[in-house]
Amino acid sequence: MAESLPAQPSFPAPEATRRATAPEDVQELLHQAKYTTSPVEIPKETPLMMLPDGETQAFRHLAHSIVSRTLAHESEYHRTKRPELGQRDWKLLKRQNEISIYKRRAPKIPEQGRTAAQSKRPMALCVGSIAGKLEDALYGVHAKTREEMQVTLPYLSKGHVDCAMLAKLEGASTTDPYRQLSLKWHLADALSEAKIMKLRDLCTLESMGISTDAQGERYAYYLLQSVDFAGCPPPPEDSDVIRAHMMFCCIYRQVPGSHIVDVYAKGMFDLGGDIPSFLVYNSSCTLMLSVLGAMDSAKAKRLTLVALQKADNSVSSSIDDLSTLDLEDFELTTDSSPSGYSNSASSLSAEVANVIAAMPLACFRRATGSPVLGDSHLLSRVACAPRNQLWRPS
Incomplete structure (x- = not known):
């Protein structure tokens, strides 16, 4: 680990939105349209792709850099005895069991240099604890085939529609039986409760494993990061599917002498399209709460x-x-x-x-x-x- 911890990244300010309710006749039309869209072509069986060594190394470096940054922030939080987040700086979005999800409150002075794309990708922070063992957190999400993904994803995502394993870049070893680095494709009805018509798909780099930090303490990590991959291009503009983007990185630590696992995670979910910010935050919360589903899956x-x-x-x-x-x-x-x-x-x-x-x-x-x-x-x-x-x- 680096001698000095990197500065905490700035969290985006939420967009000013208000909830609007459409007339009943319009709601009915939207509901009907949701179930009468053109069928989505889903890759039922996708042969695993072989990547050049250079591309594999680039994905490996990307995963390592994100996990390392998240671990640095988690280590500082862990070193300070996992304090409560101050209400002045943080707003609680959702709490379930012992898991709490926050967003950083908007600064009084708007941040300079933020782009429109960044404002649509709000970062959320998840802290808390779950019952179980360190290995359970990874065993619950571990899947190396499409069939295994179909078994696992219903526990992690309510809107799961279909999936595919695109490429396996690294697998398990004798020292780390949970190690996996792979490229995966997901199709989800991410906004089913809001009756949004189009599905969302994701092309993600997944990385997981168990390691030790600079102090010799064991931790587990799990990363999902959207990537651009030639083998999984975005859907065409006239498709019933919109390419979404996400980042989710979680660090787990076993509480010594207990069956409790501490959780520290950062996540972002960009749904694509013109989506109100409150729906984006709802999706981010759902993404964060997948840590609970992982234990049920295990x-x-x-x-x-x-x-x-x-x-x-x-x-x-x-x-x-x-x-x-x-x-x-x-x-x-x-x-x-x-x-x-x-x-x-x-x-x-x-x-x-x-x-x-x-x-x-x-x-x-x-x-x-x-x-x-x-x-x-x-x-x-x-x-x-x-x-x-x-x-x-x-």
């Missing part, structure tokens, strides 16, 4: 794997396509799993049934794409899920 994945192993009547069965390092082995073959769950399938039957029953229908699919779960015969049908498509790192 628990669901782990319990489902236990159920699958019980159905096979073998905890250590071999799978042909397993690599030398496998997150399932890492999570389930230790004496004590990271979240404190028992590795005994028989002791988890009731909990497995309850958790699986609460999962989104899209979470488990046959090879044809039809839902596997969703009725009263959950556990008996879990065995039908294709195990070789569930959460296997490269």
Whole structure:
């Protein structure tokens, strides 16, 4: 880490907006138009792209620089015992459980040099804590195939429509089983509650892993950064999809001797188009709260794997396509799993049934794409899920 911490970036002032309500007949027309737009072409199966070494190195450097800056700011916040943010400088946008999301209050004197594009990309700050282990935060978002992304994203985004894995740049190692650097594509109905007609898509660089800081303390990081990538060009102007832009970087630290993880994250979500600032902030809050969904996703994945192993009547069965390092082995073959769950399938039957029953229908699919779960015969049908498509790192 650098000897001196970089200065905190200035946060944009919110745009002056007011909420307007359209007449009922206009609202009805908007509602009908939302569901009668032209179908969106979605890449169901996208072959992984191979990038030149120079381009891969550029993406690696970009991810490292963003994570390093965020870690520097988090380290200063951590060093000062994670103080409450002052109400004079910060405005609370949303609080859920132990997570709080803020924006910096507008300065009395407008900042010089801010462009119109910057004003439409307000930065938000997320601080707080979540229950679980450091590894859970990454296990919940870890996905290396389109199928795994479809399982994971419903926990992280209410408006998820579709996705694709574009390229894998780095994978897991013996020292960091959660390491991943990849390019991904997302399609989302980001403003479904506001009845905005067009969908939003994202081309993002995703980076995650576990490391140690200059003081030797372990931390986990997770980054989503919009990038320009020739293999995923923006939709045409006459499309029903608008290219959005985002940045989300989160640092996690385990509270010593507890099952609590401290969270520090910065995020920005630019929806594209002429969108009121209050909707942009709402989207930023939703993005930040995905840290809560990651823990739910991790628990669901782990319990489902236990159920699958019980159905096979073998905890250590071999799978042909397993690599030398496998997150399932890492999570389930230790004496004590990271979240404190028992590795005994028989002791988890009731909990497995309850958790699986609460999962989104899209979470488990046959090879044809039809839902596997969703009725009263959950556990008996879990065995039908294709195990070789569930959460296997490269």
